[in-house]
Amino acid sequence: MIKDLSQNEQSVIGVFLGGKILRAGRVNNNVVEASVSMEIDNYGSEEEILSQMMEAIEKVITPEVVGVGIGVPSLVDVSRGIVYNVEHIPSWRQVQLADLLKSRFEIDIYVNNDANCFAVGEKYYGKGRPYSNMVGVIAGEGLGVGIxxxxxxxxxxxxxxxxFGYIPYRDHNYEHYCTPGYFELxxxxxxxxxxxxxxxEDKxxxxxxxxxxIDMGHFIQTILFALDxxxxxxxxxxxxxxxxxxxxxWKVLRKFPYPKSVENLTIAVSDEPDVSILGAAALYFDAKQQY
Structure with a gap:
């Protein structure tokens, strides 16, 4: 098992960038001590949005803060902290986010995509704590999976x-059938x-x-085949x-060819309202974890 670094008294900031919404919070001992939420102009320039992110961090940072984790809806070069083609923010095509923030705040910066932040947030702060091998599935505008x-x-x-959302399923893919947008479509x-x-109880x-x-059951079967x-x-x-x-x-899962995988599987629902901030903050602890 990992040493739960999130239980110590280190303060870390978690930042969530989601289209028009920017949230930042200072996390200490499993608690979001201070937070700020702001609406941004997602069609603003790269510099304008970066300035707003720095402003949000400045509102919650204290001298005790040792690092910042940032979750973004995009492809990320995790090792270098570069984000590419951020969803709903056209100007953020290639942003050296970690370097830019580190030069401003002079502390460790970690960046990852929003689905991965969700998963690591549940691992450190939510219902994933008892499990060494778990998957977070976040279904909203898209279908994201963190491992x-x-x-x-x-x-x-x-x-x-x-x-997994882009895997072909029926006449489209899993993301098409397993997100709320399908109901309206x-x-x-x-x-x-x-x-x-x-x-x-409307029929x-x-x-x-x-x-x-049924569709979600087949989606989860695909996860079981790949990750168990x-x-x-x-x-x-x-x-x-x-x-x-x-x-x-579960009716679909009972037909899975490896019964033990289903028998030993727990499916839970997140109930942590601040998981976006906590998950971003948890990037710091995951990166610092040593075996």
């Missing part, structure tokens, strides 16, 4: 590990409306979520739907 193996975050050579029903109707809504559960984790944690907007499609997921 924890042998207690460490696995990003792959090019930060491309876990892109296929059925003309927004996810909030669908959830409200499901809570009232149409329940039938839609039954098919969604102990636990899968669901996050993002889709997590609130899980009680309505849970049984259909």
């Amino acid at each position: 924890i193996t042998n207690d460490r975050l696995y990003s792959g050579t090019n930060c491309g590990a876990g892109e 296929k059925y003309g029903m927004r996810s909030k409306t669908l959830l409200a109707r499901a809570k009232k 149409i809504a329940l039938a839609i979520l039954e098919q969604f559960g 984790p102990q636990c899968i944690i669901l996050g993002g907007p889709i997590a609130s739907f899980y009680p309505f499609f849970e049984s259909h997921v």
Whole structure:
């Protein structure tokens, strides 16, 4: 097992950049001690958005802070802290983010994509703590997967590990069928409306979520074939739907050819409201972890 570095008294800042929203928080002993959230102009220049990120960090930084972790919805050169083609931010095509922030704050900077931050956040602060091998699945506008193996975050050579959403499925891919946007695309029903109707036991809504559960079950089977984790944690907007499609997921999983993998699998739903900040902060502890 890893030594839980997040339990010591080191203060770390976690930053989440998600389209128009920028969040930053100072984390100490599992607690977000101070935080700031701001709306940014996602069509602003590279320099304008970088300036806003620095402003957010400055609002929560103290002399005790030893590092900053940043989660972004993009491909990341993890070793050099470079982000490429950030989703919904056209000007951020290639930004030397770690170097730029390190020159400003003179502390360690770690950058990774948002799905990986979700997974490592759950590992250090959420329901993933008991597991050495786990997967975080975050389903919102896209379908992201973060992988924890042998207690460490696995990003792959090019930060491309876990892109299961792009695997072909039915007449499209898993991301097409396993995100809330499919409800509106296929059925003309927004996810909030669908959830409200499901809570009232509306038969149409329940039938839609039954098919969604079947699709998600096949998606999880694919993860099992590749990774055989102990636990899968669901996050993002889709997590609130899980009680309505849970049984259909397990119906599919019971047909998996390796019964032990299913028998030993836990599927949980994230309930940590600050996981975006905590997950970014956890990048620091994951990077500092020594065996």
